Amino acid sequence: MGDRRRRSDQMEISLFWRVCLINAAVFAVGLVVLATSPATVSSPILPGELLVLLGGLALLVLANAALVRATLAPLYRLQQLMEDVDLLRPGHRLPEKGNGPVGDVISTFNAMLDRLEAERAASTGRALAAQEDERRRVAQELHDEVGQSLTAVLLGLRRIADRAPADLAPEIGIAQETARASLDEVRQVVRRLRPGVLDDLGLCSALTSLLSAHARLTGAAVQRTFSPSLPPLDPETELVIYRVAQEALTNVARHAGAEQVLVELAPTAGAAGVLLRIADDGRGMDGSVEGAGVRGMRERALLVGATLHISTSEAGGTDVRLLVPTHAREARS
Incomplete structure (x- = not known):
């Protein structure tokens, strides 16, 4: 953790000095232009001279803003990627362009996404494998216990129907249909939980x-x-x-x-x-x-x-x- 913090501090200082150098270069160019220009400044300043000074200041500000923006542009793209990234849609990466601290940040972020996607896939695989095992266990228990019990109930009702009085036949028939429908529902649940036909056919x-x-x-x-x-x-x-x-x-x-x-x-x-x-x-x-x-x-x-x-x-x-x-x-x- 300490090494990572030191690298972060070095990165921030490096980026700071890079911006400072850009500003210094812009001001140096402005100073050279003023020093070599034949223009003079009166006292008090004339309106025409004031317009020239304001125009030069505007150019310096615009040039400085353009250079700083170009330097920080990869960070803006990195911010956009951070907002859009979704581990369920892998493959989002930022091109590692440029050098210096900004390139290091992008490279580190892309490497972090690689690790997160790999860890997400591995953890999801373990969870879904456990889920399939549980589906298989529940399906087996439903088939072996509930299914067999309902089958026994149907056989018992059939034997009762053979010996029962005629006036009880409708009620026994309803019980048989209910047990048969329940058995069909159990079989459907078993097929949804674990499709045996997938393994067999x-x-x-x-x-x-x-x-x-x-x-x-x-x-x-x-x-x-x-x-x-x-x-x-x-x-x-x-x-x-x-x-x-x-x-x-x-x-x-x-x-x-x-x-x-x-x-x-x-x-x-x-x-x-x-x-x-x-x-x-x-x-x-x-x-x-x-x-x-x-x-x-x-x-x-x-x-x-x-x-x-x-x-x-x-x-x-x-x-x-x-x-x-x-x-x-x-x-x-």
Whole structure:
């Protein structure tokens, strides 16, 4: 800490002397011009002479202001970057131009952003990994305990219905339907918590199941286009793509009121990455602030080095694009 403070003090003194030298240079130029000029000053000062002096003073002030502003301009750009920086949108850096203390400040700030983004990605990865583990545990318990218990209840009700009087049949039928509906809800929750089809049949099958459920629940027409030439993806990348699609479709169902939804999954040009696109014809974001769901999508994208872009679709709704570069997968391998 002491070394950092000493470097800061040296930086401030250096910047101070730089400004002083600029001012001294401007005044020296003004002095040379006055010394070599044939102009004289009367006593008392004549109006014409006063105008010349005021004009020279104005030129000196303007020249000094221009030079000082040019010296401090990188700091103004650094201030703007500090106001705009968002760790969920990595890559914002300031060009390290110039030398001296200002260049050192910019270089240090860019290095700090590198560390913060790396630490944010690592901490987010640990948090989301723990979240997925907890989802898997809860899903397993729901399937093994609650699901099995409801199945036992259904079997018991069936045996009771076979021996019960005829006048109790309607009530037993209602109980059976209630237990069956509860079992279906538990299975849906289990699928949302941990999509077994993703582990068993792969990404395209899991997305197809997700889209079928979305169409059934919302009544929207879903058009899907999955390329048959997708590059191999590791389980972590497939899970990120699935979760982003799941959250995007949840937002469409809750907020968009869309009648048509387009989902595309295809490799990019040159197979440099994989692009997931989800577009709808709903209400769009209308400039609203991004909520926790969208920020969660951005956090997941960071885990695999992907970028998430959200814009207005051609139909006036929302267009969500997740670009996962293949080099990110190779770097983690």
